[in-house]
Amino acid sequence: MIKSLTRKQQEIFDFLLQHQDRFSHPPTLEELCASMGLKSRGSLHNHIKALISEGLIEAPERKQRGIRLTEYAKQMINSSDDQSALPFVGFIAAGKPIEAVENITYMAIPEQLKTQKPCYVLKVKGDSMLEQGIYDGDWVIIEQRCHARNGEIVVALVNKSEATLKFIEQYPHETLLIPANSTMEAMRYNPAQVEIQGVLVGQMRSYTKNH
Amino acid sequence: MIKSLTRKQQEIFDFLLQHQDRFSHPPTLEELCASMGLKSRGSLHNHIKALISEGLIEAPERKQRGIRLTEYAKQMINSSDDQSALPFVGFIAAGKPIEAVENITYMAIPEQLKTQKPCYVLKVKGDSMLEQGIYDGDWVIIEQRCHARNGEIVVALVNKSEATLKFIEQYPHETLLIPANSTMEAMRYNPAQVEIQGVLVGQMRSYTKNH
DNA sequence: TAGCAGCAGAACAAATAAAGAACAAGTAAA
DNA sequence: TTTACTTGTTCTTTATTTGTTCTGCTGCTA
Incomplete structure (x- = not known):
């Protein structure tokens, strides 16, 4: 699963995964020692440090709040059992190809904001x-399809190179892509x-600006 | 589970959860001390303060027998299996009280659109x-709190009757509520x-208009 | 050999917890 | 109303738990 863990580190991580529900509080080093059959916190702490630097567990610095799995680690076990989640695939900027993100993450999206069809x-x-109330930094949920009705807002790929988010108007001999910004032209x-x-x-849109 | 509680705080909170029905009156500190096996009210009171600042319990100032669980805390018990969902509680229209919805429903909200604190x-x-890009029919996610910094957008209750969503500017002798619509005045x-x-x-915002 | 993984234990600092004193605000009885 | 008592709150002091760092030891392996 994870490359750079030693045997013992993997063993401790597996234990935490399996017993995450059993602990009413996140376990302390002392409790973990007992569970793993160790006598010294110091020994265990080295493994813990390794797991922290792998991003698998977190242990608030110096705080006595015990050892917790990170969200990332929890995702590894059950990443596919959440029907409501949609993949966040990348960035769209008018006139550029869609900039794919390296690791696809999943976002929980309410039913009201998506359709029955595949979305991203x-x-x-x-x-x-x-x-149209869509600002720089907003997320948009896109239903994957290759046709649209006039007046819908689409992700359009122009000349097989430039992606853009615009209103579309399609006529027999002409297709218009219309921005919702009066300083720009169709x-x-x-x-x-x-x-x-x-x-x-x-x-x-998030108003907390941490993303 | 709640992140920022210490073990003792969690223990006390769990006790209050389990026994909320047993007490005809909310317990006094003395009674809680006895239940938790403590000898000093002062010790317990520190934990109580911590739980209050986490928004889990309320204790009207100086009132005796005032310890109560917050709505947020009660909500945590029955929805603890689905962390990502937030309650949809009603409608907000400038100048009217918040129109509560009869059956509260829950919406799956991505992490990026909420905070660690209770939200609805x-x-x-x-x-x-x-x-500000907030249109008629949009949903807004609100963090439950009773203070704000200047320039934040708040749900404000005016004269204990009219709710409204506005920018806020607070000065010693005046509070301004500012709409983001140039046809309206502060x-x-x-x-x-x-x-x-x-x-x-x-x-x-949904663009499928079925809601 | 050197290097690595692992364990035990000592030692330290910070976080957490407890007790008790003292005081003020609330409550109830006289 | 006055009085006595209860309860919530704050503060100081002391003790305990927990996370962290270090040192030294063992066994294994390239």
Whole structure:
């Protein structure tokens, strides 16, 4: 599972995984020693340090609050049993290809913000949908499909290279991509130049600015 | 489980949870001491203070027999299996009291849109925060607290009757509630008239219009 | 050999917990 | 109302628990 752990470290981590529910409080080093059959906290602490630097457990510095698994570690056991989660796949900025994120993470999305069809999450860079209430840094939930009705907001791939989030208007000989920002102008394309990658179904914004 | 409690604090909280029905009156510190096997009220009181600042219990100042569990604490017992869900409690329209919904439902909210503190979800009616990208029909995630910094967006209760979602500016002799809509004007109040009920930490919008 | 993983134990500092004194606000009885 | 008692609160002092660092030891392996 994890490469750089020694046998003993793996053993301790497995123990914590299996018994995470058994402890009403996060276990102290002393309790863990007893469980692992050790007599010295100092010995155990070296393993703990290793697990912390792997990001698997956390132990608030100096605080006597015991050893906890990180969210990351919990995800490793049951990462696929959450139906409500959607993948956060990357960033979309008008005029650039979608910038994929290296490790895909999953976000819990309320039912009301998605559809029955496959959906994914992007983060918006730029102000092209400003007047539609979609700001720089907002997340958007996109339903994956390759066609849209006029007036929907779509993720469009132009000339197989530039992705953008815009209103779409499709006519027999012309496709318009229209920003919701009066300082920008609508773009006119040959329908063959524009490929629809998905349709906007939801939007989210954090006001705590830690992301 | 709650992160920032020490073991003794957790122990006392657990005791209060288990025995909330047994006491016809809320227990005194003395009675709690006896139950926890302590000899000094002073010792216990420190833990009580910690639980209060965590928002788990309430103790009206100086009142005797005043220790009660918070709504938030009670909510934790029955929803402890689903950490990501927040209650959708009702609608907020500028100038009206919060319209509570009859059956509280729970929405799965991504971590990035909430805080460690208790939060709840409201649905917005009206356009008073239009220029901040909060539209009629959007959901907002509110952190439950009774104070705010200037410039934050708060749920404020004015004259104990009208709830509203506005920017807040607090000065010694005046509290301003400022809409993000240039067609509306800031409202000036005596600080005593304005009660803060929560602070905006997240926002969500559906584009499928079925809600 | 050197190097690594692992264990035990000593020692230290910070966090946590307890007891008790003292005081003020609430409560109830006279 | 006055008085006595209870209860909540604050503070200081002391003790205990816990996380952390170090040193020294053992066995294993390349």
